[in-house]
Amino acid sequence: MQQAENTDISGEEAAAASIPGPLAVSVAPMMDWTDSHCRVFHRLLSPHARLYTEMVHAQAVIHGDRDRLLGFSEVEHPVAVQLGGSEPALLAQAAHIAQEWGYDEVNLNVGCPSDRVQAGRFGACLMKEPSLVADSVAAMIAAVDIPVTVKCRLGVDELEDYDRFRAFIDTVAAAGCTTFFVHARKAWLQGLSPKENREIPPLRYEWVHQLKQELPQLTIAINGGIATVEGVREQLRHTDGVMLGRAAYHEPYLLHELEVALWGGELQSREQLLRTLRPYVEHCLARGIALKHLSKHVLGLFHSQPGGRLFRQILSEGAHRPGADWSLIEQALAATTMTDRTAA
Known part of the structure; x- marks a missing residue:
């Protein structure tokens, strides 16, 4: 050749x-x-x-x-x-x-x-x-x-x-x-x-x-x-x-x-990525799937980040409760942004 x-x-x-x-x-x-x-x-x-x-x-x-x-x-x-x-x-x-x-x-x-x-x-x-x-x-x-x-x-x-x-x-x-x-x-x-x-x-x-x-x-x-x-x-x-x-x-x-x-592509924030999951989470909740089965996989998303421990705690303690929904995830996200502001 x-x-x-x-x-x-x-x-x-x-x-x-x-x-x-x-x-x-x-x-x-x-x-x-x-x-x-x-x-x-x-x-x-x-x-x-x-x-x-x-x-x-x-x-x-x-x-x-x-x-x-x-x-x-x-x-x-x-x-x-x-x-x-x-x-x-x-x-x-x-x-x-x-x-x-x-x-x-x-x-x-x-x-x-x-x-x-x-x-x-x-x-x-x-x-x-x-x-x-x-x-x-x-x-x-x-x-x-x-x-x-x-x-x-x-x-x-x-x-x-x-x-x-x-x-x-x-x-x-x-x-x-x-x-x-x-x-x-x-x-x-x-x-x-x-x-x-x-x-x-x-x-x-x-x-x-x-x-x-x-x-x-x-x-x-x-x-x-x-x-x-x-x-x-x-x-x-x-x-x-x-x-x-x-x-x-x-x-x-x-x-x-x-x-x-x-x-390649643009690095998105943890918060942006998690909010992208919302339609899937709400679809599953509407099918009767408890939030705990979904939220357990995102517990480490803020690992070593400001507010990460509180984020994990809020989800771990609240996701198993009857009626837990996306608002709990918003509460956990708010804990991370609040910690960011406090640190600043």
């Missing part, structure tokens, strides 16, 4: 490379947190971030209340469903159902270390069974047209070395998976709680960076301990994307800061 002689092309390629990819920022699946109300709020903060459901077991998708488990708002796109399970046929069936419901991606959980998940033989314990993960991925890919991705760890228990981790990725990639979200820690299946498994095993970002260097044809996103715009920018120098977990939930304004930093 003849190489182009025009030096401007390299400049164009460099500019294209600077455009954030579709998975540059994503919000991790988090049980009891990333429900549809949460995702609507996060989408308001960041039009480009990829959003994920809470993990749902394949059997629940097949036999359970799909409206409750899979229902979502159209504004959430691009949105992905995360499945748990270890039976290829059931995972394939559940993936097909998720596609019919309109999801943009289906993700397989190979990273959750909780005892309950292990008892069901899915989550992080599947790191020990790469062939089963590969079979599951192959079955899911055959059942759907949307992307099938995997979220995993570096390893589990004493099974922790780079070559073993690389062999896991190779096996699953050979089944057709081209996108991996890697929590850059191993998991201890016994002796540590899920919370401790997010904090005690050391982060090994360099393993994920090396994986991307060795397998540039794969899309590799990194997860674990990244909580600032600068931290995301640094990781994007080495990987295709950053998956944020609790940082995005406890300090959701970070998502908006990342949106502006990576994709």
Whole structure:
């Protein structure tokens, strides 16, 4: 193939490379947190971030209340469903159902270390069974047209070395998976709680960076301990994307800061953003959904800001009361502006 002689092309390629990819920022699946109300709020903060459901077991998708488990708002796109399970046929069936419901991606959980998940033989314990993960991925890919991705760890228990981790990725990639979200820690299946498994095993970002260097044809996103715009920018120098977990939930304004930093636009105030959510909140209230189910996701919006503690207190104490409505959110917002004036 003849190489182009025009030096401007390299400049164009460099500019294209600077455009954030579709998975540059994503919000991790988090049980009891990333429900549809949460995702609507996060989408308001960041039009480009990829959003994920809470993990749902394949059997629940097949036999359970799909409206409750899979229902979502159209504004959430691009949105992905995360499945748990270890039976290829059931995972394939559940993936097909998720596609019919309109999801943009289906993700397989190979990273959750909780005892309950292990008892069901899915989550992080599947790191020990790469062939089963590969079979599951192959079955899911055959059942759907949307992307099938995997979220995993570096390893589990004493099974922790780079070559073993690389062999896991190779096996699953050979089944057709081209996108991996890697929590850059191993998991201890016994002796540590899920919370401790997010904090005690050391982060090994360099393993994920090396994986991307060795397998540039794969899309590799990194997860674990990244909580600032600068931290995301640094990781994007080495990987295709950053998956944020609790940082995005406890300090959701970070998502908006990342949106502006990576994709441009005007930085809006926390107050402006929250007021944009009002039509959705009032629509839900009219459907009989209690304010507490909506307001819990915005508690961290004023984290470390003047009046932030009072904002959280007003919502936490008032949202569960019968008849609580948007006026309570206005009361909480007023506490932040009053604190600003006092400080001035």
